[in-house]
Amino acid sequence: MGQQLRAEVCVVGGGPAGIVLGLLLARAGIEVVVLEKHDDFLRDFRGDTVHPSTLNLIDALGLRERFDAVPHTPLPTLDAVVNGVRLRAVDFTTLPPPNRFVTLMPQWDLLDLLASEGARHPSFHLVMGAEATDVTRGEGRVRGVRARTAEGELVVEAKAVVAADGRASAMRPALGLEPWVYGVPADVLWFRLPEPQTPMPATLGWATADAIIVTIPRPGYLQCGMIIPKGAVDATHAAGLDAFRARVSATVPPLRESAAALVSWDDIKHLSVRIERLWRWWIPGALCIGDAAHAMSPVFGVGINYAVQDAVATANALIPAFHAGGAPEAIDRAFTAVQRRRALPTALMQAMQRGVHRVIATGRGLRLLHNPPTRGERALLRLVLPLARRVMSRLVGYGFRPERLRR
Ligand SMILES: Cc1cc2nc3c(=O)[nH]c(=O)nc-3n(C[C@H](O)[C@H](O)[C@H](O)COP(=O)(O)OP(=O)(O)OC[C@H]3O[C@@H](n4cnc5c(N)ncnc54)[C@H](O)[C@@H]3O)c2cc1C
Known part of the structure; x- marks a missing residue:
């Protein structure tokens, strides 16, 4: 005989979207079960960025002191190095106060903090090691979730199910929902390198005609990603590790010595x-x-920013629906409202991302700057950069249509 739980909302996935939603619902006194398939939050690097929008939420939840007690690295500005020319690409100090920076905190620390805050509310139930496998249905609607646990099957009965189980979502096919898949002409090779002996300014990325490498500062090392054309992994491997290290060194000269740390694929x-x-x-x-x-x-x-914003939008829509009695029609209206609110900002951001991918794939734009920049380029930079910096800071820090937690 399996286990059974009953809740008003069952959230599948304990990533940024799922944990934030679980916490927000529990604060509003709504019984919520969050199912996370892993036993802990420790896993591969999936981004550490805590954006100004998320920091605003942390403030609104009264968690700032606890947040600040966890080691993190605030970055008020980020540079990009194009063809050896260092540019201040992002300046978060142009954003409204108080959170005028992005900060880097290991994602598991952030999730631990939010989950422990959730656990202070009696209506928050986080079940780790529970992998959702399917949904249950009845009377023309989803009625709950089936999950696999070490103790056997768990069935969670709920008035509303929210799938926040990431890009390889098992819930999506279980719900019969299919995504539109955009062709992306690029992939990323991720690796860690020790920080260089001589510290370098916080630098988001390095671009040459030959490669683009992002370098994300983390405690004690740099998380790096080389952007390669889709399908070029085999050719990169065939060219050998020496060639890869040479490419890293040529694109990010301060990491010449650190690149020696890459000893195997x-x-x-x-x-x-x-x-x-x-x-x-x-x-x-x-x-x-x-x-x-x-x-x-x-x-x-x-x-992460978009996942957290979705969670806030969902809480804003679902909390009144449950406080008004949790009728099925009200829940579905809340779901419609979430899609209506979040689909456009998501589509706009994805369109911009696809535009960048097109540039990366064709190489157009990478040879834009000479080193040193010509007079014309310097004049153009003086004109365009201050505006571009503001736009970039806003886009990275908040995205389109940032969400605010309703009281
Ligand atoms: C290598 C890498 C680097 C990235 N860097 C950045 C970055 O710098 N900044 C940034 O903003 N974003 C970054 N991202 C993207 C970011 O990680 C995601 O957009 C964000 O985590 C999405 O949050 P989510 O909660 O929707 O999903 P996820 O973070 O994917 O969380 C989903 C959760 O659901 C759990 N789960 C999955 N299936 C089930 C199941 N069947 N049952 C129960 N639980 C399940 C998973 O274990 C996971 O905990 C990066 C992603 C990758 C892969």
Whole structure:
């Protein structure tokens, strides 16, 4: 005999979208079960960025002191180095106060913090090691979730199911929802390198005619990603590790010595970049949010931001529906409202990401600057850069249509 739980909302997935939603619902006194398939939050690098929008939410939840007690690295500005020319690409100090920076905190620390805050509310139930496998249905709507646990099958009965189980969502096919898949001409090779002996300014990325490499500062090392054309992994491997290290050194000269730390292809992981978006985010009784509704490209580093914003929009729509009695029609209306609110900002950001991918794939734009820049380029930079910096800061920091938690 399996176990059974009953809740008002069952959230599948304990990533940024799922944990934030679980916490927000529990604070509003709504019984919520969050199912997370892993036993802990420790896993591969999936981005560490905590954006100004998320920091505003942390403030609104009264969690700032606890957040600040966890080690993190605030970055008020980010540079890009194009053909050896260092440019201030992002300046978060142009954003409204108080959160005028992005900060880097290991994602598991952020999730631990939010989950422990959730656990202070009696209506928050996080079940780790529970892998959702299917939904249950009845009377024309989704009625709950089936999950696999070490103790056997768990069935969670709920009035609303929210799938926040990431870009490889198992819930999406279980709900019969299919995403539109955009062709992305680029992939990423991820690797870690020790920080260089001589510290360098926080630098988001390095671009030459030969390669683009992002360098994300993390405690004690740099998380790096080389952007390669889709399908070029085999050719990169065939060219050999020496050639790879040479490419890293040529693109990011300060990392010449650190590149020696790459001793095997096991140190370099291939991430297939995907851009997908559901046409329809919900069916009666169930909604998809975060990467489950829209896998984002790593371009602009906004996936976590968008996942958190979806969670806030969902809480804003679902809380009044439950406080008004949780009628099925009200829940479905809330789901419609979430899609209506979040689909356009997501589509706009994905369109911009696809534009960047097109540039990367063709190489157009990478040879834009000479080193040193010509007089014409210097004049253009003086004109364009201050505006571009503001736009970039806003896009990375908040994305389109940022959400605010309703009281
Ligand atoms: C290598 C890499 C680097 C990235 N860098 C950045 C970055 O710098 N900045 C940024 O903003 N974004 C970044 N992203 C994107 C970002 O990680 C995602 O957009 C974001 O985590 C999406 O949040 P989510 O909660 O929707 O999904 P996820 O974070 O994917 O969380 C889904 C959760 O659901 C759980 N789960 C999955 N299936 C089930 C199931 N069947 N049952 C129960 N639980 C399940 C998973 O274990 C996971 O905990 C990066 C992604 C990758 C892969």
